[in-house]
Amino acid sequence: MMVNNVTRETLPVILEVSGLSKTFGGVKATDNVSFSVRDGAITALIGPNGAGKTTLFNLITNIFPADSGGVSFLGKSIRGTSPMNVAGLGLIRTFQSARVFPGLTVLENVLAGRHRLFKCSGLSQMLWTSKSRAEERESRERAVAMLELVGLSKFRDAHAVDLPMGAQKLLEVVRALMSQPKLLCLDEPAAGLNDTETEELAVLLRAIRVAGISVLVVEHNMSLVMNVADHVVVVDAGAVIAAGPPAEVQSNAKVIEAYLGREENAAA
Numbered sequence: 418m419m420v421n422n423v424t425r426e427t428l429p430v431i432l433e434v435s436g437l438s439k440t441f442g443g444v445k446a447t448d449n450v451s452f453s454v455r456d457g458a459i460t461a462l463i464g465p466n467g468a469g470k471t472t473l474f475n476l477i478t479n480i481f482p483a484d485s486g487g488v489s490f491l492g493k494s495i496r497g498t499s500p501m502n503v504a505g506l507g508l509i510r511t512f513q514s515a516r517v518f519p520g521l522t523v524l525e526n527v528l529a530g531r532h533r534l535f536k537c538s539g540l541s542q543m544l545w546t547s548k549s550r551a552e553e554r555e556s557r558e559r560a561v562a563m564l565e566l567v568g569l570s571k572f573r574d575a576h577a578v579d580l581p582m583g584a585q586k587l588l589e590v591v592r593a594l595m596s597q598p599k600l601l602c603l604d605e606p607a608a609g610l611n612d613t614e615t616e617e618l619a620v621l622l623r624a625i626r627v628a629g630i631s632v633l634v635v636e637h638n639m640s641l642v643m644n645v646a647d648h649v650v651v652v653d654a655g656a657v658i659a660a661g662p663p664a665e666v667q668s669n670a671k672v673i674e675a676y677l678g679r680e681e682n683a684a685a
């Protein structure tokens with residue numbers, strides 16, 4: 418079930434972006450961007466190619482520093498927090514181009530995502546205590562169930578790099594989920610997916626919401642956005658030009674202009 422706008426206002430803010438700006442060699446990639454992501458909802462970040470969507474992800478996760486502005490996650494500023502520590506707080510992102518671990522099978526790739534959570538110390542894992550054995554078994558069961566959910570079970574023992582690109586992208590989302598994020602940020606997860614894979618992604622996104630995990634998704638596939646998002650933030654030339662429920666944003670004149678005015682750029 419979608420979270421409607423009235424309900425959305427009652428959900429706590431999990432991520433607050435305030436006045437972020439970033440210039441690259443004279444180009445304002447991010448221009449005073451503010452928006453909030455509500456806990457338990459799917460927020461979509463859309464906009465033409467080069468609008469600054471990936472840059473926003475890089476600023477939020479501190480891949481590089483913002484020139485000005487702030488980001489708070491779960492009520493605390495994360496400005497200046499290293500990407501690794503941001504992940505440690507439960508803010509997990511994926512990258513626009515799929516990054517699977519080349520030497521590992523599909524199942525091993527998924528299991529590699531669980532590390533934020535491992536409660537057992539290195540020593541107890543080395544000694545292979547019953548506690549870490551139980552965690553290992555629980556991880557495997559969760560990994561297998563998630564691969565099943567996205568239709569990747571049949572590939573579980575294949576090398577991840579041998580998978581079609583669409584399957585690799587789904588695998589990346591599943592791997593990110595293994596760390597049980599509080600907020601999952603996905604950069605164009607549907608790029609390169611065929612219709613069946615896109616439908617599997619939509620099923621997965623809804624399952625993620627049901628599990629109570631918040632999602633911020635950069636997406637070009639407009640029907641996917643309209644199908645799964647509770648709230649849509651639109652950026653163009655680095656700045657937010659509209660934000661609201663999908664239906665409202667879709668009929669916004671500025672949004673239509675941004676997409677249709679530069680049709681050659683808009684993949685959606």
Ligand SMILES: Nc1ncnc2c1ncn2[C@@H]1O[C@H](COP(=O)(O)OP(=O)(O)O)[C@@H](O)[C@H]1O
Binds near residue numbers: 464473
């Ligand atoms: N690391 C970087 N160095 C220089 N310019 C960059 C860098 N990252 C992004 N840009 C520029 O910032 C603008 C926004 O890019 P990007 O955030 O990748 O857009 P989107 O993800 O919306 O397609 C583009 O003009 C791009 O060339």
Ligand SMILES: [Mg+2]
Binds near residue numbers: 470471472513
């Ligand atoms: Mg991008």
